[in-house]
Amino acid sequence: xxxxxxxxxxxxxxECKTAQTSFPLHFHDAELEQQELDFQPEFIRNILPRxxxxxxxxxxxxxGFPSIPESKPEGEALDNEQTLRDLHxxxxxxxxxxxxxxxxxxxxxxxxxxxxxxxxxxxxxx
Amino acid sequence: MLPTPDTSHVSFDTIYxxxxxxxxxxxTLSSASESKWLHERFQHDPSPVTTKPTxxxxxxxxxxxxxxxxxxxxxHEIFGRRDVLTLGTDVNRNACLATRETVVTAVQxxxxxxxSTGQSESDSDSGASKSxxxxxxxxxxxxCSPLRPGCVDVLxxxxxxxxxxxxxxxxxxxxxxxxxTESTSRSAKFESDxxxxxxxxxxxxDGMETTNRLLDAIPEVLEPSRGVAYVLLCKQNRPxxxxxxxxxxxxxxxAEIAGSSGMQAGWEKLVIVRIWRG
Numbered sequence: 001x002x003x004x005x006x007x008x009x010x011x012x013x014x015e016c017k018t019a020q021t022s023f024p025l026h027f028h029d030a031e032l033e034q035q036e037l038d039f040q041p042e043f044i045r046n047i048l049p050r051x052x053x054x055x056x057x058x059x060x061x062x063x064g065f066p067s068i069p070e071s072k073p074e075g076e077a078l079d080n081e082q083t084l085r086d087l088h089x090x091x092x093x094x095x096x097x098x099x100x101x102x103x104x105x106x107x108x109x110x111x112x113x114x115x116x117x118x119x120x121x122x123x124x125x126x
Numbered sequence: 127m128l129p130t131p132d133t134s135h136v137s138f139d140t141i142y143x144x145x146x147x148x149x150x151x152x153x154t155l156s157s158a159s160e161s162k163w164l165h166e167r168f169q170h171d172p173s174p175v176t177t178k179p180t181x182x183x184x185x186x187x188x189x190x191x192x193x194x195x196x197x198x199x200x201x202h203e204i205f206g207r208r209d210v211l212t213l214g215t216d217v218n219r220n221a222c223l224a225t226r227e228t229v230v231t232a233v234q235x236x237x238x239x240x241x242s243t244g245q246s247e248s249d250s251d252s253g254a255s256k257s258x259x260x261x262x263x264x265x266x267x268x269x270c271s272p273l274r275p276g277c278v279d280v281l282x283x284x285x286x287x288x289x290x291x292x293x294x295x296x297x298x299x300x301x302x303x304x305x306x307t308e309s310t311s312r313s314a315k316f317e318s319d320x321x322x323x324x325x326x327x328x329x330x331x332d333g334m335e336t337t338n339r340l341l342d343a344i345p346e347v348l349e350p351s352r353g354v355a356y357v358l359l360c361k362q363n364r365p366x367x368x369x370x371x372x373x374x375x376x377x378x379x380x381a382e383i384a385g386s387s388g389m390q391a392g393w394e395k396l397v398i399v400r401i402w403r404g
Contacts, residue, residue, distance in 0.1 A: 001263040008182060008213065008262075012271040023274060037258060043209045046170065049179040050277075092260050110272075111299070116222045119215075119267035120299040 001115045004091040006059045007052055011103035012110075012119045021104035024055040027062045028109070030099035037092050044084045047091065048072060056091075065090050128156050128203060129239075131195035131232035136224040140322035142189040146387065147284050147358055147396055151193045154385025154398045155356070161204050163384075163400075167352055168279070169206030180209045181279035181352075186269050186340060188214035189326060191225030193282055195232035198259040210259045215267040218322050219302040222264035229261040268296055269340050270347045278347050281355035285337040286329045289362050293330030294321060333363050341368070344401060345375060354402040356384065365397050372401055380404040 006024050016022035053072040060068045068090065073083050101110040101117060108125065111118050130152060133144060142148075154160055168181050183201075185194040194214050201210040214225045237258060265272055270281075301318075310318065329336055337357065344355050359365040365383070372381040381401050388395030 001265075002260060004211070005213065005263040005265075008274050008277045009265070009272045010274045012267065017275065037260065040209070043180070046177065046180040046209050047211070049177065050182075114223070115226070115263070116219060117263065117265050117272075118219065118299050118302060119265055119272035120217065120297065120302065121268075121271075122298060126296070 001096045001112060001117055002092055003059060003063065003094045003096065004047070004051075005117075006101070007055055009101070009117075009119075011106060011108060012121055013103070013106050013108060013125055016103055016105045019105040022106070024052075024058050025101040025103055025110070027059065027096065028100040028102050030063055030112075031097045032063060033095045033097045033115075034089075034093050035095055037088070039085060039088050041081065041084045044087050044091070045078055048078070048087075051091075060090060063090075063094070063096075065094075128152075128196070128200045129235070131192050131199060131228050132235070133190040133192050133195075133224075133228055135227055135231075136190045137220070138190075139319045140218055141221050141224055142323075142326035144190055144192040147287075147360075148189075148192050150385055150387045150396055150398060151282065151284055151356070151358065152196045153387075155197060155204050156200060157385060160384050160400075161206075164204055164280075164354075165206040167354065170209070178352075180211055181205065181207075182211045182213065182277060182349075183280040183282070184270070184273065184278045185212070185214045185225075185282040186216075187283060187285065187326075188216045188225040188264065189221050189284075191221075191228030191264075193284065194225060194261075195228040197280075197282070198229045198261060199232040199236035201259045208259060212259060212261045214261075214264045215269065215272070216264070217266065217268060217297055217302075217325055219266045220322075222266050226261060226264045233258050233261070266299075266302055269336075270343045273347050275346045276349055276353075279349050279353055281344065281348060281353070283337070283340050283355070284358045285333075285340065286325060286327045287333040287337065287358065287360045287363055288327045288329050289333040290328040290330055292328070293335045294324045294328050297322070297325070329363075333360060334368075337363065337368075341372070341401075345377065345379070348403075350403070354400060356398050356400055358396060358398050360396050365399060369399060372399075378404050 011022040369381040384400040
């Protein structure tokens, strides 16, 4: 599961959808893997407009990537190759192999095994 | 015709084997008329003023992953750009594992083909010409339940559409773990396999119970301005009625038949409906 996934998922519990604290889900006990992928600066530039930057900063922090910029790179900052390379590495090359995603609203824990997160709910939460 | 992804690594004990409906998806999305429609909506424009961000393509109920793998491998032909993110969900963890392998392999194979034929037609179009379509994840989940509202650009769904007396219940998180282990008895394995297979086809009343839940989720999960969904229906699902219903949704929703197959007495057996805000 690539790190960028955390920008597109939220708690599967219906009541949590409208709660601000259900996004982003929080990584706990994450084991990371790096899988190399061709670096394409254009690719990162096209992804950035759709990234929720605040959420990404939370995720990056939890996974031990402290160096991402405080605000989303725009304009000239998009020509900075090192910035784009760092983002490429974080968003597309870093995988979460094992661990949990935890909802900040209801506290439910979604297990990640072999890179597959399990969002099926126990019957009392459906 | 674009090559079909390899699914020879997939065990079809609990996973739907690619069939006529799966192939209708491949043919529809890569047809001249549909890829033209999708190009207009998603093609990358290098001018910085009108940059269209990378689309997120989500398949719900991926099974073997043959459809998502096809889209990932042929994103350039279908959408006019190679930078597409793919994500799949399925209630069966085995299907999630199979899908990840199918998609990654299909993309690698397409790359190999491209470099061996020295294809260069697109080298100048976006700078992203060589990039691989990254499969960002396969999630074990019920339909779109874990997806953030408004984030899906292209939603694909080949549902369990066969009318059945009963709708199988959803598997629990724990069941999926035990289904992956080998320590069960033969009869328990048979029962579990049959249960997971029933989820791939059994649609309950009119074959629509699961599809209706997916349709209900579409307005929330699709990206508000450019989101589009493709849903396959069979004749018993009464596609005309389903499309009428969508036209009645608030917010200017449209539904059109994008592809069909298997004429029977003047009726298509299977259709793929495109759903979008007009």
